[in-house]
Amino acid sequence: MKQIVVLTGESGAGKTSALRHLEDLGFYAIDNIPLSLVEELIDLIEESSKIEKAVLVVDARSPEFEQKARELFSRLKERHPNLSIWYLTARKEKLLNRFKETRRPHPFQRFYPDKNLEELIEREKEVYEKLFSLFDRTIDTTNLTVHDLKRLIKELLLLQKPQLQVTFLSFGFKFGVPQTADNVFDVRFLPNPHFVPELKRKTGMDQEVADYIFRFPESQEALKKIKELVLFTLPQYEKEGKAYVTYAVGCTGGQHRSVAFAEILAEEVAREFPEFQIFVEHREQGVRRRVSEEGCSGRPPEELSRLPSGEPEKGRKPLQGR
Template sequence: MKKVILLTGEAGAGKSSAVKHLEDLGFYCIDNVPPSLVPEIMNLIEQSPEVEKAALVVDVRNPEFRKRAKELFTSLKERYPNVEIWYFTADNSILINRFKETRRPHPFEKYYEGESIEKLIELEKKLYGELKEYFDKVIDTSNLNYHDLKKLIKKLLQTGKPQLKINFLSFGFKYGIPQSADNVFDVRFLPNPHFIPELKPKTGMDREVEEFVMKHEESKRIFQIILEFVKTTIPLYENEGKAYITYAVGCTGGQHRSVVFAEALSKRVAEEFPQFEIFVEHREQGIRRKVSPER
């Protein structure tokens, strides 16, 4: 049975890089296909004995897409049920930075002249949001570089879904909220070791600080609430096709309370979800490491 993938998604989300990786893996790839030509190309692929794997890119660069995407995806699903539709996305801030780096115009500029890049990205995301029922895989490239994307595509082709990577990130609010965070938890209201002279120079990775933070009932309650939220959302993110999730915990300076929580959450999640890769990162200390389940 032939393997055919239709790639779609936001401008700047990595489709061009994905095409290069698929070509390296033996796929016959066609970029920027007009929706009206997709059925004809599918027929040619079906009839050609030389093409076993193919990937077509269909997106908003073609003016037809905005009006015909739903019709196209519906007919593809009905006529070719084995065709997979991969949707590429990234966080708004990441897309904005990518456009600034490349200095390329956003394809929606020709439809909405004079709008800001932020508005154009929002409009494009809204369009794709109306099509999400057709997507077989959602590939979020916010935290993926070129080589990470190649590994992910290989894994998708082998297993059908990416192996989820989960990052627990501690940070200090006074230095800004991390852009990579999918969820942000504020623990600034908990008792602060900063005001204990012997604890001030230490961090949440020191046992004395951990014991101080977690001995308070309010800390225990908040930890359980956050842990339950994390445990509930991980399977939902996996079902959405997320490759990478970041749960960020912030306190004032990112030295004590947030570090304690990030450490504790990463350990508990590593024990309960051993099938995933778990990382803990302390932004203000410049530390990141993989967390293994404790035996």
């Protein structure tokens, strides 16, 4: 059976790179196809004895896309059970940066000459929101390098489930909210070890700091609720096709409460999802390490207030842009 991929998605989200990777993997590649020609081309591919794999880029650059894409995609899925539709997306901030770096005009500029770049990106996203239910695979390229995207495409074609990479990131609100966060939790309402003299110079990676934080019932309850949300959303992110997910936990300075929460959440989730790559990162300390495959402590789930003791890494500069 032939393998046919219809590639669509937002401008700047990586369709050109994905098309190139698929072509390198032996796919017959056709870019920027008018909607009126798509069905005829697919019929020709199905009839050809020389084409076994093909990828077609169909996107909102076509003036008729918004009006006709839903009907076309629905019809293609009915007529061609071997066809899959891949949707590439990225966060607005990332798309803005990509367009500024390349200095290329947004394709929607010809449709909406009076809109600025941010408005054009938002308008294009609105077009695709109406089509979500028709996509077989959604690929968020916000945090993907070209090499990450190539690896992910290979995994998808081999019908292997991509290994989701999950980061629990601690940060200080006074230094800004991390732009890479998919979810942000604020724990500034909890008792602060900063005001305990013997704990002030330590971090949430120190056992005595974690013991202090989790002696309070409200800390235990907050941890329980955050963990419940994480355990619920992770399978949904995997189903959506995301390669990277970041849960950020913030306190005032990013030294005590957020660090302790990120540590215990990473360890607990690594136990629940051994098939994922789990990382913990402390932005204000410049520390990032992998929790999965390092081995968990084996403590029972109810013992939430105990964290591995140990000193933060020294001599490292804060991670930029995290």
